[in-house]
Amino acid sequence: MESNVHLDLSDEEEEITAETVLKTLQTAWQNERLAPEILPHHNDMVECMLGQIQHMERNINKLAKTDLRASIHKMELNRIKFVICNYLKTRLNKIEKYCIHILNEERLRLETSTNYLTPSEYKYAQDYLLNIENHIKSVILNKVPSNMQALEMNKIAEYPNLQTHVFLKANEMVNGVVLEDLTGEDEEIDLEEGSQHILQYKPIADLVKNGKVQLV
Amino acid sequence: MENTSYLSIQDILVTNEKVPCKFLHDLPKMGFLDPSATEEDLKAGTHLDIPLWLAESLYSRRPPLISVELPKIYKESYREILGADACTVDMHKLGKYFYEMGCYVAKHDIKGEVSATLMNTFRQRFRMLLSASVSNDSISSMQPLSESERVQAAAAATTERALAMWLQRGESPLTAANMVANHRKRKRAEMEML
Amino acid sequence: MFAEKVIELLKESERNPDTIDQFNDDKIRQILEEMDLLFKMNMNDANATTENRSLWTTVQVRHSALERNKRCLLAYLCSRMNKIKTLRWEFGSILPADIRELLSDEEYEWFSKYSTNLASYMRSLGQDIGYSGIDLTENLKPPKSLYIEVLCVLDYGKLELEDGDVIMLKKNSRHFLPTSECQTLIRQGVLKQIT
């Protein structure tokens, strides 16, 4: 069974193995699970894996049901499906929870094509918010006194806590991460390759997104 | 400690707690706020315990309509006890929302010492959370913990239990979803009562 | 005191965080009445503030109470929406009748719309490469074995498996089934895994 795949990466077409795609997806899943905010999507990885699954499932059907190899492949596919489902579901939970905030930010990001959501996720978020608005209006806001009827989006919006503390492992040497201290004495630390830390998410958010650190 | 977002029920319950206040101006037709008063208007100079949300709102007017006094758990005498050994204080009785309420009233402390008291108390009492998380007693029987400490201890205990279960047995079986199981339980209980 | 009823409402719904209670129509109506009353008093007093300046303060205090009531009502409604979302993920798109009864008509409509939106999102997954969608309510736990032994808890009826076999799920019957095909029924409480 062929396990090399073609994946468009910017202009040049680069060949990367399915194995690499799977590893990337697993890392993306782990980070998404552990980061307070929504991270840029990895739709290309997801679709690539789905393609692999499809391809593999067709091949499994050619094997006898009792064939040991069939069970091994099925088990692997179930493992990958778990990662994909859990990854997408984790994102959906964040999209629902921080809906107003994420949509506001996403509108700005769309202008520069640096969107974090897939088109499907974006549409889902919009419909989700519209449903909430309609429900709140029909049950409460239309029935309260006239000066109370405004739906104050900025008030009901929830925001991810970027100051929350997370555990991370450095994938490579990172110099000069600034830990803010409220007393005004900021501290600067270096993250050596392989070292592990617990610190605020905010100063290392970009490092998670560019892969220099990994949340654990 | 939960967040203080607009929709947070936790924060709504915290701000429902009463704080002692002194009214600085007459408030026409608000006499009913004082259960002991018989007049229609609330007079300047009245001392009254009112919910925190109302106090915050009256205090934020320009000029402020009230002055807020520190609830006794944040006053000097308790600060000394907390400073000596915070673990001896029964927060369930004395400060159900000790930290959350403290964050709101700290600005009314002229000496500015409430902040340090909150932090030191939390640092000292952290070991109570550590031991509560591995204790076999149910969290609700742990009287001395404040409301948010209980939530944290319960969450830590859940982690401990999951880990202990993982270490003990092989596979964790697939189970019914939480709400499904709870609704079924509730229905059974209701049936038995009939 | 102001805004006390609404606190009763919230405390009530906090008491059972893992189940959903009957939508409290009656209490909501009482709170709306309280708000209406506060508003009318404010309208009267606001018009009289030209003669009595200090009435203005009273108006502001009542206004705070109105804001408080509004905040609490919205919090109640939103916490219920969160529970209703959980119902969708755990029971599926069709609610058992006894659960359905706990929702108001508007809430049931919200449930249906939420469910439809979720379904169309899940259908869109992988569409570009010829998938007919992915059900995200499945594969919730890391897979351990391809087949498991299950006990049927109630009379469910026929279940058609992917390979075309049809089995009868009767109360107390035992089966050896592909994990991927019975996990939803386990979550819905129809089947129980035997360990």
Added chain:
Amino acid sequence: MDPCEIEFIGENRIISIIPNFTYDKIYLICGEFGPFRAGLPLNVPLWLAMMLKQKQKCRIVPPDWMDIDVLENIKEEEKRSRFFTKMPNEHYMVEAKLILGAAAEDVPNSSEIKTIIKDIWDIRMSKLRTSMDALMKSGGGYGRLDHLTMMEINSVKPLLPAAMDNLLRIQMKTKKTAPTSSLNTSSFSQSGTSQHT
């Protein structure tokens, strides 16, 4: 995360087995494995090893570190050191639990080994509690945790990060000089009374 999810991640580790069957190479998405030759060791992911073991298709080759002498050394080192020592790998507990659970007969001295690993785990867990308390007392803003494995880190969630979050929140909320209030501060304004606002 749930322990079984950490286990899931750990199951991607490669270990050695000796199959009792013969097969060609198998091309999985996570890589190619085989060929399988009865009686000859080869490397496979831990999850596959467990699956084959369940079907009685292989013996597990115990990892090098699953050895009484090696483990006794680690245990002594762990007792002596104030810090966490480096474990044989970052999923040692997952490997130990799975292999000793399903293939104890493949590991010489398996019951002694089980006991030593449990001892090491316990020493580390109690060290972890002490260091959490120390971290909170010393400030509670930042901590370094080299050599802790993922399962160990997971065991202090959400307690430790939540406690650190709390400290920070108290600090932020009470350090503000201006008494700004976020509660119900909107002013009364509506059509009928707008002349007063």
